[in-house]
Amino acid sequence: MDRDQMRASESDRQVVMERLREAVEEGRLDVLEYQERVDAAMQAKVYSELDVLLSDLQQLPPPGFAESGLEPTAVMPAAPLSKVNQQLRDSAEAGSQKWKIVGVSAAIAVVLALILIAINPQIILYIAIGVLVILVLFVVAAVAGLF
Known part of the structure; x- marks a missing residue:
């Protein structure tokens, strides 16, 4: 063919x-x-x-390239990474793995929160009050000069 x-x-x-x-x-x-x-x-x-x-x-x-008798340069093979570059690459891969773990943990927390809200809808009120208390504590600490 x-x-x-x-x-x-x-x-x-x-x-x-x-x-x-x-x-x-x-x-x-x-x-x-x-x-x-x-x-x-x-x-x-x-x-x-x-x-x-x-x-x-x-x-x-x-x-004029053909008349000069020059030949193209050869492509150089890729050199192995230095120790520093290899460590950077490895740490980037490890960092990526950490973010995957954080993402899965956040997803599990969201699912658990949705289950708790389905069981007891009033828990949203308690969560909101808790968040407001934490925010007020941060504001008081900032005014007091602790940050």
């Missing part, structure tokens, strides 16, 4: 859309053309439909 008639996968469409995004950043496409081509890429069924979307966006070397 000819490649042009083979069905394209979702990852093939994503690759084409990424190249179209790069073309917009390079100034090769305007936003309207980009949107039209992205829509066409999403509707494409076979490779030939995707190839048409990129056919006029092929990368050419800059003028």
Whole structure:
């Protein structure tokens, strides 16, 4: 079977859309053309439909590049993270985990509060009075110069 008639996968469409995004950043496409081509890429069924979307966006070397005999530089492999950067990444992941725990705890507290309110609706009044008392204590402490 000819490649042009083979069905394209979702990852093939994503690759084409990424190249179209790069073309917009390079100034090769305007936003309207980009949107039209992205829509066409999403509707494409076979490779030939995707190839048409990129056919006029092929990368050419800059003028005079071929005559100079220069070769493009090699892409350097990613270096491993330093200890400091690895510690920062690990602490960020740990911080993210802490926020998940806080979120789950808050959700449990809300569910328990709703159950208590369903059982005894007057508890809302007691909670409101408690919050007001705490606020008054904060105001008194602020006026007294404790903060």
